[in-house]
Amino acid sequence: MSSWISIELYKRGMVKIGRFKLSSGIESPFYIDMRRLYMYPDLARMIILELTRRVKLDDIDVVVGVATAGIPLATYVSCLTDKPMAYVRVEKKNHGTSSLIEGDVTGLRTLVLDDVSTTGSSILKAVEAILEAGGIPVRVAVLVDREQGAREVLASRGIELFRLITAREVFRDLYAHGLINETSYRELLEYLDKYSAGRTVNQGVLPG
């Protein structure tokens, strides 16, 4: 159903296979670099339109991007849906308004947006900032979920995670279309099985 998304992401260099360190410190044999999506406005529009069609929006007052990669995503969602947009900074600004959140979420039902979810810690930090500011985090949406804990962390706070596609689905589509070979596919699945949510070895370092 979403194989066109996987294929486009791969062909435009947003699915990288190699050896990467993630923001959580976990090592990974792949990296999803959605920051490049905005180099291709037609594709960005198509993918984000798909997100807005699939995620529940009718109970949402404001969309909130998580800095930095969630900000262009939230901007597109806002333009496509006419929902107001705010964003959560990485850190509180220490001059001017001293804001952590730009825009206003007070009393508003929010859809939190980020490009990729791994452990969920970045999203959780943003959720906490929204709560602190008097907002109501209703739902979180990401373009790609790596299934390494985000859904479970958010569920424990009563917040649903919507993901347009999972990393596992991306690799399944790439393999099905002959874009990665069987050895790579098996290695990627092995990693995802080993370091997926719920495994005690989640904070893993790759061998070798």
Ligand SMILES: O=P(O)(O)OC[C@H]1O[C@H](OP(=O)(O)OP(=O)(O)O)[C@H](O)[C@@H]1O
């Ligand atoms: O679920 P997590 O384990 O928190 O990982 C996912 C987060 O990591 C990446 O951001 P990064 O920290 O690289 O910052 P950036 O958005 O500024 O590039 C990504 O954009 C998510 O925000």
Ligand SMILES: O=C(O)c1cc(=O)[nH]c(=O)[nH]1
């Ligand atoms: O966990 C991360 O830091 C991370 C993983 C990934 O695949 N892509 C990304 O942008 N961040």
